[in-house]
Each structure stands twice: as structure tokens, then as C-alpha cells.
Amino acid sequence: MERVLLAGATGYLGRYVAHELKRRGFLVSAVVRNASRLTAQERELYEVIEAEVTNPESLSACCEGVDAVISTVGITRQKDGLTYMDVDYQANMNLLQQAKQSGVRKFIYVSALNGDTLKHLKIFQAKEAFVEQLKSSGLDYCVIRPNGFFSDMSEIYHMAKKGRVYLFGDGKLRGNPIHGEDLAEVCIDAIAGAEKVVNVGGPQTLSQNDIAMTAFQALGKTAKVTHIPDWCRVAACKLLTTLTSSKFYGPFEFFLTVMGIEMVAPQYGRHTLKDYYLSLNEEESKASS
Ligand SMILES: NC(=O)c1ccc[n+]([C@@H]2O[C@H](COP(=O)([O-])OP(=O)(O)OC[C@H]3O[C@@H](n4cnc5c(N)ncnc54)[C@H](OP(=O)(O)O)[C@@H]3O)[C@@H](O)[C@H]2O)c1
Numbered sequence: 329m330e331r332v333l334l335a336g337a338t339g340y341l342g343r344y345v346a347h348e349l350k351r352r353g354f355l356v357s358a359v360v361r362n363a364s365r366l367t368a369q370e371r372e373l374y375e376v377i378e379a380e381v382t383n384p385e386s387l388s389a390c391c392e393g394v395d396a397v398i399s400t401v402g403i404t405r406q407k408d409g410l411t412y413m414d415v416d417y418q419a420n421m422n423l424l425q426q427a428k429q430s431g432v433r434k435f436i437y438v439s440a441l442n443g444d445t446l447k448h449l450k451i452f453q454a455k456e457a458f459v460e461q462l463k464s465s466g467l468d469y470c471v472i473r474p475n476g477f478f479s480d481m482s483e484i485y486h487m488a489k490k491g492r493v494y495l496f497g498d499g500k501l502r503g504n505p506i507h508g509e510d511l512a513e514v515c516i517d518a519i520a521g522a523e524k525v526v527n528v529g530g531p532q533t534l535s536q537n538d539i540a541m542t543a544f545q546a547l548g549k550t551a552k553v554t555h556i557p558d559w560c561r562v563a564a565c566k567l568l569t570t571l572t573s574s575k576f577y578g579p580f581e582f583f584l585t586v587m588g589i590e591m592v593a594p595q596y597g598r599h600t601l602k603d604y605y606l607s608l609n610e611e612e613s614k615a616s617s
Pocket residue numbers: 335336337338339340341342361362365380381382400401402403404405406408410415438439440441474475476477478479480
């Protein structure tokens with residue numbers, strides 16, 4: 329039976345990857361910095377290695393007996409005072425070092441759609457520097473380049489819940505966001521797959537206006553959308569990158585940039601955004617009752 333070391337199992341995507349690995353019969357070792365962020369059931373299913381991926385000593389021998397590594401580690405909403413270079417680059421380098429030392433067969437890394445063409449953004453400076461190191465590591469590898477996750481689309485749902493969605497420009501730019509469960513399948517297929525790079529998005533390509541409408545429909549609310557002139561997005565990005573530190577502006581720079589471009593990738597999966605929004609609705613109704 330193949331053993332997979334998964335880094336990122338406490339995150340949105342990592343959780344789905346871990347569950348799908350178990351479902352397909354893999355042995356799973358999960359590197360986490362805080363095991364209490366796993367459920368009791370998850371702690372029983374996986375070999376849990378408590379380590380700081382940013383601290384190479386704590387990872388010592390973590391890849392012994394491992395066939396493949398999957399890393400979904402990266403800064404999204406974490407406020408640890410670390411930079412993308414500390415985490416998205418260096419922490420993944422620490423894992424790669426361990427994988428090389430232990431003779432791991434394959435390393436699967438989750439970057440993001442268009443990362444290779446948006447290297448001027450802080451997030452991609454780090455992610456793509458790691459991709460370059462991975463390519464020249466001598467290990468077999470696959471770089472997954474997914475579109476935005478459904479988890480990030482919840483921002484639009486929450487605006488709709490408050491009564492109004494704000495979009496930049498005319499809202500006609502399109503994207504195909506993907507559910508974590510669908511993307512987890514792609515990550516695991518890469519263990520046996522031959523492709524070195526996989527661009528992937530969800531099964532429906534929607535404009536930003538469509539996404540807002542889907543959120544209002546799921547909530548059963550009248551749609552109210554305000555279109556903010558696109559120059560405000562460009563100016564906000566310029567101001568933030570000039571006046572604040574990269575630790576602060578990095579996530580905004582990423583968000584404001586991708587809001588201004590078409591983000592369409594090859595389609596995969598079965599989960600629709602409408603069902604995802606309905607599930608958020610249900611969860612929130614249950615929590616408040
Ligand atoms: N969200 C999107 O729309 C999107 C789109 C394309 C690509 N991606 C990329 O896909 C990957 C997974 O995204 P996600 O949404 O699943 O992110 P997430 O939920 O924030 O999970 C990220 C994982 O990285 C770990 N991590 C972050 N900072 C760390 C640190 N300083 N030390 C140790 N572990 C750390 C987190 O651990 P803790 O749980 O302990 O914080 C978590 O397990 C990321 O690299 C992201 O950039 C995301």
C-alpha cells in the first residue's frame with residue numbers, strides 16, 4: 329500500500345485531500361502544526377506528525393517510507409507575521425529537502441492558476457520560486473494550478489447575505505471556481521499521472537455577475553449589485569503596495585489582481601456553486617437555531 333505524506337491537512341483543500349486519500353486506500357501521514365485542528369476521527373485515520381514546516385529540524389525523517397508528498401501549504405488568511413517567502417517558498421523547500429533525502433518518488437505541489445504569468449505578485453514570487461526548485465530537484469513532480477476555491481467564493485455569499493454585492497468593473501469577467509472535493513481528486517490522480525502541470529477549474533464558467541446572482545438566489549433575496557469603477561481597483565492596489573508592507577498587502581494584491589482578469593481553466597468536477605451556497609445557507613441556519 330502506498331504511503332502519502334500530506335502537508336496542509338488542516339486547511340480547506342488539505343482536508344478533502346486527506347479524506348480522498350483514505351477513501352482510495354492510501355496510508356496517510358499528515359504533517360500539522362497543531363493536531364487539535366484535526367477532528368478526533370481524522371486523528372485516528374492518519375498518522376499525525378506534529379511539526380512546524382517552517383522549521384526544518386522539526387521535519388527530520390518525516391518522509392521515511394513515504395512514496396509521494398502532496399503539499400497544500402501556503403499563506404491564505406493566516407496572520408502569523410510570516411511572509412510568502414517564509415511559508416510558500418521556504419516551508420515547501422524544507423519538505424522537498426526531506427523528500428529528496430528519503431528517496432520519495434513524487435512531489436505534488438498546489439500553486440494557483442496563472443501563477444507562472446503573475447510572478448510580479450508577492451504570492452507568486454514565492455510559489456513560482458518553489459516551482460522552479462521543484463522542477464530541478466530530480467524528483468518526479470506535478471504542479472497543480474487550480475482556479476479560485478469555493479471557500480473563497482463565500483466572500484460574495486456573505487456580501488449578498490448583508491444585502492448588496494460590490495463588484496469592480498462591469499462584472500462580466502468570467503471564472504470557473506472549484507470545490508475542494510473535486511480538486512482533491514485531481515491532486516490524487518497526479519500521484520500516478522504523467523502530467524507535470526495541471527491547470528484546473530470547476531465545471532461551470534460564470535461571470536462575476538452570475539456568481540453574485542447565484543448567491544442571492546441561494547439566499548432567496550432580491551439581487552442588489554453595485555459596480556465600482558475598475559480604476560478604483562487599480563488605484564487601491566497601487567496605494568496598498570506603496571503605503572503598506574508586503575505582509576499586509578500580499579493577499580489584497582492577489583485578490584485585487586485576479587478580480588481584474590478572466591480566470592478560466594479546463595473544467596473538472598461535479599460540484600456547483602449554487603449547491604455550495606445552499607449548503608452554506610443550511611449550515612448557518614442550523615448554527616443559529
Ligand atoms: N483559496 C483559493 O482560492 C486558492 C486558489 C488557488 C490556489 N490556492 C493555494 O492552494 C493552497 C491551499 O489553499 P487553502 O485554501 O486550502 O488554504 P488554507 O485553508 O489556508 O490551508 C493552508 C494550509 O497551510 C498551512 N499553513 C499556512 N501557514 C503556515 C505556517 N506558517 N506554518 C505551518 N503551516 C501553515 C495551514 O496550516 P494551519 O491550518 O495550521 O493554519 C493549512 O494547513 C494554498 O497554497 C493556496 O495558496 C488557493
